[in-house]
Amino acid sequence: MGFAEEHSKWVDFHKKRRNGERLDRLERGHGHGEKLFVERVWWPIFGHMDDLHPEYEVADWRGRPYFVDFVWKRGQIKMAIEVKGYGPHVQQMDRTRYRQELNRETYLQIAGYQVVAVPYDDLESAPDLTISLFKSLLAPSLLINTEGLEHQYTRLEKEIMRIAVRWDGLIRPADLVKGLGVHPRTVRKSLTRLCEKGKLRPVPANGSSRVCRYEYIPSIMDSGIW
Template structure:
């Protein structure tokens, strides 16, 4: 299991998402967000949430709810709306399961029960599954949201015939690739490959893969096969 480096597009989107929440929050939530997300929550955001949807629209970190003891609890991630409230809880490797003491384990179950009683839809993911089975986590999250009436009406941008051919070649590739490699594989000029890759980036199908944040884009990778 290893950390995933954020490409420039993801890095910028993540920082903007977090900054906007810090600006709009108050009290303890603001302080928690200013410290940054926990390692496990951040891994979920960049390994699961971003590859699945290509944005953080509607998702909130460290979301504050009032429990039945009139105290505050903070959800790892939440997507609240008038129609449906979705909570993502991440079972961190050091705070759940066999390593948790009896009080913590029981309190965690009461926490989930309180959310369900208050009409939250709760999804739980373990830290290990986020790191070892990201595609399965992505699929389960997308399936749940579609079943609950969210994201199911999402309109995918239309692809030109050449873009469709390119995307079929790259969609399940786990490794990054250069425009020259792509051009040779599909039989087009490198400059044409670059043009189509930029269009696929804009349509959310392909991700630029810079060697360092802010550096030149010489390679790309599929968002679908990215993890």
């Protein structure tokens, strides 16, 4: 399943769990810039939107509700992500609003959030730069619990993932059987386990429910298993 379908499912998932102003804010606030960030930065890094919350409600220092473009929550990690454009609304922002925005960002850090501002213009013209910066920013958080990570995958599973990377992310069971000299049943079991672990995604043939290929789901944690 590609980004458009996964993004739609992700937004619907959060809509079903909201009502009132929280639902209205999600419908109004998750616009072009926010979707661009998910599509051009988050999706290429993770291949999914797990633990990423759009238009997330927090309270500011006055106790008033405030919605952050995205909050990423993973265990004890909390990151607040704001997509910021330089448009008329920024140019015309009065001093009071500007001061409040800075105070909110400071308060978020006091509340335990790491605050990250993403330039909208870079999402359109230089997403690779933003991806690189985010990988460096996220890596320490993701690698905290990598001790013993290599034991989560069998030798065959790791070899299948290596092959998938070399083959531009797509592999066929028949090619694995031929290339690795492994019984088809063993290959199928390993492919199923990798799907369950979130490392592969089955790709049905056109106009059919029959799975003929598998797509590799990248992660910046993968360096810990090679």
